[in-house]
Amino acid sequence: MPKSRAIHLASRPTGMPAAANFALVERDVPDAADGEVLVQNLYMSVDPAMRPRLAVDQPLGEVMGGGALGRVVQSKTDAFKVGDLVSNGMGFREYFTSDPRGLRKLTPDPDLPLTVHMHALGGTGFTAYGGLLHIGALKDGEQVFVSTAAGAVGSVAAQIAQIKNCYVVGSTGSDAKAAWLRDEVGLDAVINYKTQPIREALAAATPKGIDVYFENVGGDHLEAALSRMNTLGRIPVCGFISGYNSGGSPVSNLFALIYARVTMRGFIAPDFMHLYGDFQRDMGGWLKAGKIKYQETIREGIADAPAALIGVMSGENSGKMLVKLAE
Amino acid sequence: MPKSRAIHLASRPTGMPAAANFALVERDVPDAADGEVLVQNLYMSVDPAMRPRLAVDQPLGEVMGGGALGRVVQSKTDAFKVGDLVSNGMGFREYFTSDPRGLRKLTPDPDLPLTVHMHALGGTGFTAYGGLLHIGALKDGEQVFVSTAAGAVGSVAAQIAQIKNCYVVGSTGSDAKAAWLRDEVGLDAVINYKTQPIREALAAATPKGIDVYFENVGGDHLEAALSRMNTLGRIPVCGFISGYNSGGSPVSNLFALIYARVTMRGFIAPDFMHLYGDFQRDMGGWLKAGKIKYQETIREGIADAPAALIGVMSGENSGKMLVKLAE
Numbered sequence: 001m002p003k004s005r006a007i008h009l010a011s012r013p014t015g016m017p018a019a020a021n022f023a024l025v026e027r028d029v030p031d032a033a034d035g036e037v038l039v040q041n042l043y044m045s046v047d048p049a050m051r052p053r054l055a056v057d058q059p060l061g062e063v064m065g066g067g068a069l070g071r072v073v074q075s076k077t078d079a080f081k082v083g084d085l086v087s088n089g090m091g092f093r094e095y096f097t098s099d100p101r102g103l104r105k106l107t108p109d110p111d112l113p114l115t116v117h118m119h120a121l122g123g124t125g126f127t128a129y130g131g132l133l134h135i136g137a138l139k140d141g142e143q144v145f146v147s148t149a150a151g152a153v154g155s156v157a158a159q160i161a162q163i164k165n166c167y168v169v170g171s172t173g174s175d176a177k178a179a180w181l182r183d184e185v186g187l188d189a190v191i192n193y194k195t196q197p198i199r200e201a202l203a204a205a206t207p208k209g210i211d212v213y214f215e216n217v218g219g220d221h222l223e224a225a226l227s228r229m230n231t232l233g234r235i236p237v238c239g240f241i242s243g244y245n246s247g248g249s250p251v252s253n254l255f256a257l258i259y260a261r262v263t264m265r266g267f268i269a270p271d272f273m274h275l276y277g278d279f280q281r282d283m284g285g286w287l288k289a290g291k292i293k294y295q296e297t298i299r300e301g302i303a304d305a306p307a308a309l310i311g312v313m314s315g316e317n318s319g320k321m322l323v324k325l326a327e
Numbered sequence: 328m329p330k331s332r333a334i335h336l337a338s339r340p341t342g343m344p345a346a347a348n349f350a351l352v353e354r355d356v357p358d359a360a361d362g363e364v365l366v367q368n369l370y371m372s373v374d375p376a377m378r379p380r381l382a383v384d385q386p387l388g389e390v391m392g393g394g395a396l397g398r399v400v401q402s403k404t405d406a407f408k409v410g411d412l413v414s415n416g417m418g419f420r421e422y423f424t425s426d427p428r429g430l431r432k433l434t435p436d437p438d439l440p441l442t443v444h445m446h447a448l449g450g451t452g453f454t455a456y457g458g459l460l461h462i463g464a465l466k467d468g469e470q471v472f473v474s475t476a477a478g479a480v481g482s483v484a485a486q487i488a489q490i491k492n493c494y495v496v497g498s499t500g501s502d503a504k505a506a507w508l509r510d511e512v513g514l515d516a517v518i519n520y521k522t523q524p525i526r527e528a529l530a531a532a533t534p535k536g537i538d539v540y541f542e543n544v545g546g547d548h549l550e551a552a553l554s555r556m557n558t559l560g561r562i563p564v565c566g567f568i569s570g571y572n573s574g575g576s577p578v579s580n581l582f583a584l585i586y587a588r589v590t591m592r593g594f595i596a597p598d599f600m601h602l603y604g605d606f607q608r609d610m611g612g613w614l615k616a617g618k619i620k621y622q623e624t625i626r627e628g629i630a631d632a633p634a635a636l637i638g639v640m641s642g643e644n645s646g647k648m649l650v651k652l653a654e
Contacts, residue, residue: 052582218581218582222581237581237584237585240581240585250577250578251577251578251581252570252576252577252578254564254567254570255379255545256593257591257593258564258565258566258593258595259593260593261592261595261598263590263591263592264584264590264591264592265590266583266585266586266588266590268585268588271588
C-alpha cells in the first residue's frame with residue numbers, strides 16, 4: 001500500500017489561478033484488489049483546457065482531473081500486466097488503484113521518445129489533426145492561420161498545414177517562440193501578438209486572406225481573423241484561452257461570418273475518434289521523417305503541478321507542458 | 328421614354344440611417360433598344376440586410392440596390408414579352424431599361440396573392456427554408472429558437488420548424504408582434520425582448536435547451552442562445568441586425584461553442600440555389616394549406632422608400648416590408 005501525493009482543487013480561482021487555489025495532499029492508496037491494477041503515474045499532462053474546468057466541472061477537495069501516463073505496478077486482472085504503460089485520465093496524482101475501465105494500454109513506438117505519446121502522437125496531436133483536417137476540412141494549398149502556434153496543439157496544427165502544402169501564418173506571445181516558429185518550423189509568417197497589433201499584423205501577413213483559422217485564443221485574435229476570412233472559410237474552435245481567466249473575450253465583428261459564409265465549429269477530440277487509427281499512422285510517420293518538430297517543457301515532481309498549470313496559462317511553456325513524476 | 332424617379336444614396340449613415348442620407352432623383356429612362364426591355368417596377372423589397380451595404384458596397388450617388396418585382400412595358404427581345412412579370416435586383420426605382428440578364432420571369436401562382444412571391448414564396452422565404460433545413464440541418468422534433476420571429480424571414484423559419492414538429496420559441500420586439508406569434512402562429516413560447524431580459528426569458532422558455540438557433544440578431548440574443556445550446560447544436564447565421572446600426576454587438580461567451588460543439592455558419596441564399604425547386608414546391612403547398620401565415624407592411628410610392636428602410640431597421644414593420652409603386 002503506497003503513499004500517494006496528489007493535487008486537490010482547494011478553491012475556485014477568479015481570474016488567473018494562484019497557488020493558494022490548490023492543495024498538496026498525501027493519502028494511502030489501497031493495493032490492487034481482484035480485477036484491479038495499481039498504477040504509478042510517470043508523466044502528467046498540463047493543458048490550457050484544464051482552466052475552464054476549474055470554474056465548473058472539477059469538484060472541490062478532490063484530485064485535479066487530467067491526462068496522465070502511468071505504469072502498472074500491481075495487477076490482479078488479465079487486462080494488464082505489471083510493467084504495462086497505461087494512458088489514463090486520473091490527473092494530478094502519483095499512484096492510483098483502478099479497474100481497467102478508463103485505462104488504455106500504450107505500446108510505445110521504439111523509434112520515438114516516450115513523451116511524444118503525450119503530445120504530438122497523443123491527445124494533443126490528435127486534437128490538432130482532427131480539428132484541422134476533419135472539423136476544418138483543410139484542403140491542399142489553402143491559406144491557414146494558427147493562433148498559439150508554438151503551443152502543444154497549435155504547433156502540430158501549423159505543421160500539418162505545412163505538410164498539406166498550405167501557406168501558414170502563426171501567432172505566438174514571445175520573441176523566442178516566434179524565432180522557433182520562423183527558424184525551426186519554417187512558417188511563412190509569424191506574429192508576436194505582444195509586440196505587434198494583431199489585426200494589422202495579420203492583415204499584412206495574409207495577402208490572400210484566410211481559408212482556415214485554427215482557433216485557440218478568441219477575443220482580438222478571432223476579430224482579426226474574421227476580418228480576413230475568405231468565402232466559405234472555416235474556423236475550427238479548439239480553445240478560447242484569452243477568455244479562460246477573464247471570463248469572456250468579447251468579439252464584435254461576427255457579422256463577417258455572413259459575408260464570407262464562414263463556418264465556425266467548436267469541437268473536442270472524441271468527436272472524431274474514428275480517425276484515431278489514421279492519425280497514429282500519419283503522425284508516427286511524420287514524426288519519424290522529422291516533419292513535425294516539437295518542444296516540451298517538463299517540470300519535476302507532483303508539488304510543481306499547480307505552478308505548471310499557472311505557467312501554461314501565462315505562456316511560460318514552450319510547447320507541451322508535462323510534469324514528470326518517475327522514470 | 329418615361330420619366331423615372333429613384334432613390335439614391337446621398338451620404339453614408341453613421342448609426343441609424345436618416346432621411347437626409349437619401350435623395351429622390353428624377354431621370355429620363357431610354358426606350359428599349361434592340362435586345363432590351365423596359366420594365367416598370369410594381370413592388371420593391373425592403374430588408375434589414377440592406378443596411379450593412381449602405382456602409383460599403385452601395386455606391387454613393389447611385390440608385391439604391393435591392394430586390395423588386397416589375398412588369399415589362401416594352402420588349403425588343405424574344406426573352407420577354409410585354410406584360411411579363413420579372414423579378415429583378417434593380418432596387419429603388421420606378422422604371423429601368425435592361426438586357427435580359429439579371430431578370431427572372433415570374434409566373435405567379437393564381438391561387439396566391441402576388442406579393443407572397445416577394446416574401447414567403449420568394450427570396451425571403453427561401454432564405455428561411457435553406458437556412459433552417461440545409462445550413463441548420465434541422466431534424467424533426469428538435470428544440471428551435473428563432474430571433475425576430477415576427478419578421479419576414481424569421482416568421483417563415485419559425486413556421487417551417489413547426490411543420491417539422493419542433494418545439495419553437497420566438498423572440499420579437501413588441502407586444503402586438505408577440506400576440507401574433509402566440510395567437511395566430513401558435514409558437515410554443517414567445518419572448519418580447521423589449522420587456523423581458525432575453526437571457527432569463529430564453530432559459531425559462533427552453534427547458535430542453537436549443538438544438539437550432541436561427542440567428543437574425545446577434546449581440547445579447549446570441550449570448551443568450553449560446554448559453555442554452557445542446558450538444559452538436561447548429562446556429563445558421565442569417566443576420567446580425569443588432570449590430571447593423573451600432574457597428575458591432577459584442578458577444579462574450581463564444582467558448583460555449585466548444586463545450587456543446589456547436590456549429591455556427593453564416594450563409595446567403597445563393598449558397599443553396601440547388602434547393603430552389605424543392606422550396607417552391609414545399610412552400611407553395613404550405614401556403615395553400617394555410618400552414619404558413621404571414622404579415623405585410625406595404626408603403627406606397629417611391630418617395631416613401633427611405634422611410635420604409637428606416638422603419639424596417641427599427642421594427643416598425645409587421646412581417647415583410649414592401650413599397651408598392653404601381654398595380
